[in-house]
Amino acid sequence: MAKLAWPGPDRRKNIGARISRLDGPEKTTGTAKYSYDMNREGMLYAKLYQSPHAIAKVTAVDTSEAEAMPGVKGVYIEKDRRGEFPNITYAGDIICAIAATSEEIADEALTKVKVSYSDIGSPQMNDNDPSLISGRDQSKEQGDPDAGFGEADAVSEGTYGLACITHACLESHGQMAEFKDGELYVWPSTQNVSGYAGGLARAAELSADKIHVECQYMGGGFGSKFGADKWGSISTILSKQTAKPVKLMLERDQEHKVAGHRPSAFGTVKIGVKKDGTITAWDSDIWGSGGMGNFRMPPLPYVFTGLPNYRTLGRGIKVNRGAARAWRGPNHPQAALITMCALDDAAHAIGMDSLSFFKKNLHLTDRPEVYAEELDKAAEMIDWKGKWHPRGENTGGSMRSGLGLSIHTWGGGGGQSDCAVTINPDGSVVGRTGTQDLGTGTRTVQAIVLSDTLGLPVDKVRIEIGKNSLPASGASGGSTTVGGVSSSTRDAATQALNALLEKVAPDLGVEADKLEAWDGRIQEIGNPSKGMSWEQACSLLGGMAITKQGSKDTSDGTILTVSGVGGVGIADVTVDIETGMVTINEYAAVQDCGLIIDEKTCESQLYGGTIMGITYALYEETVYDPATGAMLNPDFEFYKIAGLADVGKIKVHLMRGPKYEDRGVVGIGEPAVISQGAAIANAVANAIGVRVPELPLTPDRVLDAISKGGVA
């Protein structure tokens, strides 16, 4: 019988190879259909009307003039469960929606909506003032911090922080909804195909089994697209009301305002350190905002959880902006920035090279050996030895260069997933899972696992995903997808193969136990002459295909996915001290990835994470008018994301070999994006000699820090 456990390196043909993503031909030719691309005969376009006020009561919504416009077919007015207008809590809150025969008519109709407000209030928009703290203290203490500070030769103290940013998915949130024969069909842009329908049951007035969800391609989620959301309900209600298909996709400004914010975090950290680099104590006081929702303190001290003496305090500030949503690696970029910058400052306080300082303290982490190897690798990739200089040392002229590093961790164990694999008598094979491919390569990963398990080339198997009629699979969040679907696929494929081996055994005169699937054949283990082609073997199935269902929690309990990885980033930057511009010269990303299924798409996660990380390190922040609460940069002109020329030379390295890969599969979408803020901020401090306390490292912040002194 074929074993469930992952095959050893000599038995992997596709697993771990460089395989191009299978949906590349569709994505590169414009034939991939995203939710935004779903058009139907007679389809209406719905658009949202949002409050310009941050705090107000809605007293009346008059849509009569809009409704009178030719082409306007449906109107939705937001009410709470008591049937009253909800209170407005941020500028951008949804008040009503219009469905019309064209986008232009819907847009124009929105200009004719009249909303009356009372109790227009002043919003609270400041998320970086500890005097505004509200809500519960979150604190942690270990050892005796005061005694620890007493033992220190030096105490370094600094302020650190990151502004609120948005997800800014290029395909905005939304869906197309269509009722047919009393059932609802929706095409949402979602990270959660199997779990999406329930969120529409109320709006559709249908049980979830009558709601059919499909999402084959989606244009980015990054943690913001788990639920059906208000706009999902609204398009459903409008579709029901008008008996027409309705497409509602957020406008670009709405995407920024309502569809997801990463919480900000600011604060002070004090570190006690001995001359030899021993850390004796940590004390941090952190505040920040998750909008009107709760603030969760980032996990501090980050990675160096074995610090003997520490005290942490975290407190939230309510801000009248759109709700926070999970943002790729929730709370880890914040934790990394605060921890790794504070540690870098501590190294500087005792005049130690930060690479040596970090290495000296790796015993305080969960995986000292991994980080040590990764730091050495990254240092070699960036030429740390050749390029490093003490902080602020004049590298000549107005262009100052510097190096900075950071380390990070993430879980990434597989989430719940079921997969059904069918082997047909004609030899065709299909794996079916109600999962989604966010661009992470889910399809490709499943095809690689399925084909390798059956001894076939990748193009001999087919994968179907993206529908909630398929075996349920968890939401794609927390880097849980690859571990989940690779496990369920391996489980289902192994069971199906074993059923096939049973069928074939009598014909070959070899016990099923002694058979293997290898190189397009079913054969006696290690003996190609005693075997038959895959197609011949399948033809023995007669009229009956084999279908087996597998799960992340596998049929015989074999564990195929594990949690917990470490990674390292080192940035090499140049800062123009006259303009404050930061340029990324190089960035080295080194990552422990567990068992790598597809080296190519795995590397892409590291490239992509690094670029997203450079973007929040240098450019991204939401800006609000303090008086009205209006977001001032809900676009891509003033909400900057890095362009192709802004990211420097990125070098990625995946840790490979039995020590890393024998553990099983781990997802790496999140760890890929955690260290950049800290590494780049540390590189800037190294270049200019002073700490720029907050991200993004915009020219004004850099010049401000320089003007406060320290530049040689």
Add this chain to the structure above:
Amino acid sequence: MSTKNTKHEPSGISRRGFLKGVGAGAVATGLLQEVSESAGIAEAATPTTLGPGEIPIKLNVNGQSRSLNVEPRVTLLDALRNRLDVTGTKKVCDRGTCGACTVLLDGKVVYSCSVLAVEAQDKKIVTIEGLGTPDNLSDMQAAFIEHDASQCGFCTPGFIVATTAFVRDNPGATLEEVREGLGGNLCRCGTYAGITAATFEQAQKGGA
């Protein structure tokens, strides 16, 4: 972020200004002339009032002549996507910042969100669908796949149209020229490493 974008200027028409005029139901002569000149619609166009209702137009999309009715305020992007169901061209910012809507207009790279459909009449429009198909990929499309230059893929069509024109216009371009030349498109997933490699490779191959 990059500002240098010599080969990839969007069409220089102020869409909002034009919309205002059309929306009011009377196009000021001066405005239309300005539009005509900058877009090069016709050398000696006689000012005409179009709209505000739908008017019949013809668009030449990927070699096919397509007839449709649009209000004059409809952008080429919305005409392609909403009227003709040519959806490979994506809408992201709808205001000339991101390049997701990039198409070729008589061979010139334009942001289709910043061109009116009525302006695109009598011109050859090439969208991503016109460059190749899954069974017959263009060299650039194949290079994007080989270098894994798309993740979610939403920016990919715009990038492929832009890079295809870039290598056509800049055969033998250096890495530096590739970086500088492709500042007009944005990707959120962070596929720039693959895009740079694919474009550089194609430019080195001669860019045909």
